[in-house]
Amino acid sequence: MTATEIAAVRLPTGGLAHDVRAVKVVLRREMLRFVNDHTRLVSSLAQPILFLFVLGTGLGSIVKNAIPGLDYRTFIYPGVLAMTVITTAMFSAASIVWDREFGFLREMLVAPVSRGAIVLGKCLGGALVATAQGVIILAMAGLVGVPYDPVLIVTLLAEMLLAAFTITAFGTLLAAGMKNMQTFFGIMQMAIMPMIFLSGAMYPLANLPAWLHVLTVINPLTYAVDPMREAVFGHLTVDPQVMALLNPGINWFGWRLPVWFELVIVAVIGFVLLQLAIARFRRTE
Template sequence: MMATDVAGVRIPLRSAGHDVRAVKVVLHREMLRFVNDRTRMLSMLVQPVLWLFVMGTGFGSLAQGAIPGIDYRTFMYPGMIAMTVIMTAMFSAGSIVWDREFGFLREMLVAPVSRGAIVVGKCLGGALVAVGQGVVILALAGAVGVPYDPLLMVTLLAEMFLAAFTITAFGVTLAARMKNMQTFFGLMQMAVMPMMFLSGAMFPLGNLPSWLHVLTTVNPLTYAVDPMRQAVFSRLDVPPEVDATLNPGVSWFGWQVPVPLELGLVALIGAVLLGVAVAQFRRSD
């Protein structure tokens, strides 16, 4: 008998080019998944719209005499942008658990690419999906008295992306070791909802009790919501006393934290969480 030739199998070496392509593939998959899931898109938009127009109108009727010259829904508008972006980003991160249950995650992890590239692609995809949802809320600006100023819209988009990337990295870190969706969403509700309520999205940060002021100050989401509100109020013509009440900013021991420092803190937290998420994936099987 003649010996048959056996074809060799060559596994391509990992390289920066492979990692970039992996980031693009994961990002593209996230976008396709989101576009094809119409129910998810609608559900993520209904909640903030209800909060903005129903709760905002109700709260505004109570505070109408205390804040003359401005609609309370205008105050809540930046918070609702943040809520939309944050919830969408967390749901995007949670799809990792779904991929693990159906075996797709294992296929990605054995590919000849860096696991860090997979995490970066996931975070970028989740951030872009969240910003896409946020654009719909941006389109409602005129309905709540926020001007369609081009510079304001660009500023809000950039701040939305930064917040969405950080929250997606946080969600990926949580989801990296979880085995089922119920556990992830339970933990997500326990972690994100208190942070959302303590971020100043629905009530002003000024004149709070000392214990509540401390909680808002140590809450990372506060530093994502406040720059959006600062950007919006910088384009509004409101009385100084109303601006001081609704837009006091974040203070540390009486010193008001500047917006660039707030954004820097969000970016730093996002970078740290991204590193933790990559380390989690490198240890996962």
């Protein structure tokens, strides 16, 4: 009677290197999904282009006498960039609900990696996808009077990436508890539209009624749009009165927030949302 040899079973080891590899895998999957989904690419660009060239041109014809020497489309351009980023980032987060419906999310959750690595990979992937989508709108800058200055382009790219990461973390937090796509998209629309319209993307933050000023100040997206507008207006030659009207910045009790402080606020919000999303995923079965 011969003894049967039993093959040794090797379990995957954990550790930082294992989690980094998991982040890279999830990130790569997000990028491949974006590249291969041409319908999503086109549909995500339709709304920003309509806002920039159709709505911007229409409203510009009304307010052109109030802002001499400046195209209204130039003013809303930073807001359209932010709109592109936020919409694409939220759609990236929606893939979590899709993966749950088709069972792929369960496979990821039972994998021998930390759930924090899965969430981080998802947020980084969504941020890169949203920024890549924003690059297409960024390439149209010259059509609306925004110069192709290398410093400006790099600054806007960095600010878009930060905003995209924060919004993807927010979307991931929402998606972690959603069971179907219809519910998620309903919540997404309810969250996105107020955030966009209360961020100053389409109108100046100066001379607002008190109640509207309060809403813009507590809206996190305001702190992502304003640095982009500051960057754009910093490369324009504009009459001081027009500058004061269209680019007043964000004020807390008469103190105008510096751009670096606004970016810190966006980064802190993104970090907190990431931690909440990770905690939510750890409770997900």
